[in-house]
Amino acid sequence: xxxxxxxxxxxxxxxxxxxxxxxxxxxxxxxxxxxxxxxxxxxxxxxxxxxxxxxxxxxxxxxxxxxxxxxxxxxxxxxxxxxxxxxxxxxxxxxxxxxxxxxxxxxxxxxxxxxxxxxxxxxxxxxxxxxxxxxxxxxxxxxxxxxxxxxxxxxxxxxxxxxxxxxxxxxxxxxxx
Amino acid sequence: xxxxxxxxxxxxxxxxxxxxxxxxxxxxxxxxxxxxxxxxxxxxxxxxxxxxxxxxxxxxxxxxxxxxxxxxxxxxxxxxxxxxxxxxxxxxxxxxxxxxxxxxxxxxxxxxxxxxxxxxxxxxxxxxxxxxxxxxxxxxxxxxxxxxxxxxxxxxxxxxxxxxxxxxxxxxxxxxxxxxxxxxxxxxxxxxxxxxxxxxxxxxxxxxxxxxxxxxxxxxxxxxxxxxxxxxxxxxxxxxxxxxxxxxxxxxxxxxxxxxxxxxxxxxxxxxxxxxxxxxxxxxxxxxxxxxxxxxxxxxxxxxxxxxxxxxxxxxxxxxxxxxxxxxxxxxxxxxxxxxxxxxxxxxxxxxxx
Numbered sequence: 001x002x003x004x005x006x007x008x009x010x011x012x013x014x015x016x017x018x019x020x021x022x023x024x025x026x027x028x029x030x031x032x033x034x035x036x037x038x039x040x041x042x043x044x045x046x047x048x049x050x051x052x053x054x055x056x057x058x059x060x061x062x063x064x065x066x067x068x069x070x071x072x073x074x075x076x077x078x079x080x081x082x083x084x085x086x087x088x089x090x091x092x093x094x095x096x097x098x099x100x101x102x103x104x105x106x107x108x109x110x111x112x113x114x115x116x117x118x119x120x121x122x123x124x125x126x127x128x129x130x131x132x133x134x135x136x137x138x139x140x141x142x143x144x145x146x147x148x149x150x151x152x153x154x155x156x157x158x159x160x161x162x163x164x165x166x167x168x169x170x171x172x173x174x175x176x177x
Numbered sequence: 178x179x180x181x182x183x184x185x186x187x188x189x190x191x192x193x194x195x196x197x198x199x200x201x202x203x204x205x206x207x208x209x210x211x212x213x214x215x216x217x218x219x220x221x222x223x224x225x226x227x228x229x230x231x232x233x234x235x236x237x238x239x240x241x242x243x244x245x246x247x248x249x250x251x252x253x254x255x256x257x258x259x260x261x262x263x264x265x266x267x268x269x270x271x272x273x274x275x276x277x278x279x280x281x282x283x284x285x286x287x288x289x290x291x292x293x294x295x296x297x298x299x300x301x302x303x304x305x306x307x308x309x310x311x312x313x314x315x316x317x318x319x320x321x322x323x324x325x326x327x328x329x330x331x332x333x334x335x336x337x338x339x340x341x342x343x344x345x346x347x348x349x350x351x352x353x354x355x356x357x358x359x360x361x362x363x364x365x366x367x368x369x370x371x372x373x374x375x376x377x378x379x380x381x382x383x384x385x386x387x388x389x390x391x392x393x394x395x396x397x398x399x400x401x402x403x404x405x406x407x408x409x410x411x412x413x414x415x416x417x418x419x420x421x422x423x424x425x426x427x428x429x430x431x432x433x434x435x436x437x438x439x440x441x442x443x444x445x446x447x448x449x450x451x452x453x454x455x456x457x458x459x460x461x462x463x464x465x466x467x468x469x470x471x472x473x474x475x476x477x478x479x480x481x482x483x484x485x486x487x488x489x490x491x492x493x494x495x496x497x498x499x500x501x502x503x504x505x506x507x508x509x510x511x512x513x514x515x516x517x518x519x520x521x522x523x524x525x526x527x528x529x530x531x
Contacts, residue, residue, distance in 0.1 A: 066516050
């Protein structure tokens with residue numbers, strides 16, 4: 001069954017929530033059922049932030065997750081908090097520039113991408129989450145790059161549309177990393 | 178259908194209100210409801226409406242009282258502590274028999290509490306909150322699509338009966354995004370508003386809108402009128418969803434976002450060979466007694482699940498009147514019950530009744 005329960009977690013300001021919204025939007029364009037649930041309140045401003053995204057072929061029971069099939073973590077505390085939530089066979093993607101700890105789990109697929117460093121080399125910190133999302137859509141098949149691009153056009157304000165070709169290059173680097 | 182958009186719950190309520198012909202919004206910001214105000218601040222001027230951030234919740238609800246008196250569709254919104262501040266105004270609006278819509282995106286209490294989702298304002302919403310023998314119609318959506326549809330309905334129900342209608346959501350529903358499918362054109366029911374206190378150039382008798390009646394015999398007649406209206410609402414407006422109930426061993430009773438979690442529980446339990454159903458009240462007032470009569474003989478027991486210490490469960494017990502065992506499980510203070518929490522309670526109940 002096509003069911004992706006995705007958690008994205010890290011510090012506020014790392015683009016956690018915008019990554020989740022992009023995924024949900026891309027999922028909608030795939031004609032899937034989607035839900036997006038952000039953490040909210042003070043943790044968005046410097047503390048930990050996370051969001052839960054479900055992309056499913058069936059109507060979604062609960063947008064509130066207690067486990068997940070894929071996990072993107074962008075800092076150490078998030079790995080500690082959510083590592084055990086991954087179902088066996090799940091996918092863990094870490095920003096290895098920020099996450100020094102390594103998961104010991106043998107029943108999941110682990111991908112490490114130094115996303116923050118790669119983004120800094122590109123001169124745009126805002127690309128960090130795109131590298132990780134590239135890997136996610138590649139290994140889970142939860143959305144296609146084509147629909148991800150459409151999601152960028154749908155969500156970003158018009159004055160940022162000129163950046164989208166470069167973001168798509170970044171996405172492809174992430175997919176193949 | 179119309180236009181499919183990925184939207185946040187709070188924003189959908191605001192857009193739905195505008196589509197329903199609401200052109201007056203008065204409010205004061207509070208987490209986790211504030212995006213509703215943001216949306217109104219942006220959209221109301223564009224559609225020729227009034228957006229006003231009042232100096233307090235008390236001021237906002239009294240502005241609602243004023244605007245509703247003129248017969249216009251009016252909305253206010255807040256979250257738990259702010260709704261407490263509005264209670265005096267709500268009672269006055271109920272006493273004056275005015276249609277208006279109010280949104281409560283609940284957070285954990287009591288007091289200033291926290292900002293995480295909760296359902297602990299059920300008593301306040303359904304049993305009063307303000308003083309006097311009055312009720313609001315209380316609608317409990319469980320998805321973004323339903324937030325849209327029930328907000329439009331709320332304005333129609335308010336106008337139909339000249340009552341306040343409350344949309345009772347929680348932080349999960351306010352903050353989450355799902356796809357909403359807007360109708361191309363809204364069905365806006367129109368009602369006689371000859372009672373309204375609006376300008377008429379002395380062409381008719383003045384209309385008087387008030388909640389004060391110092392002669393107790395007169396006030397009792399008003400109250401009898403209110404009670405007859407609530408009876409009529411109870412006959413006409415009970416809404417609910419029955420899900421998977423046909424051969425359920427235990428029927429879960431839950432509303433709003435907890436009902437969504439319960440649907441997840443039903444799937445998980447089925448995988449473990451346990452048959453569960455869900456009775457989801459959509460109207461909390463009137464409480465959907467009809468639904469319980471339909472399924473009463475099916476399960477061994479009912480299990481009410483709430484993000485509270487157990488508030489709706491009292492209405493479940495009053496409705497079932499001891500004819501079936503009724504159990505409760507819940508979390509408080511902004512904690513959300515997990516699928517596993519609920520399944521362990523289900524197993525505990527099953528052991529007792531197998």
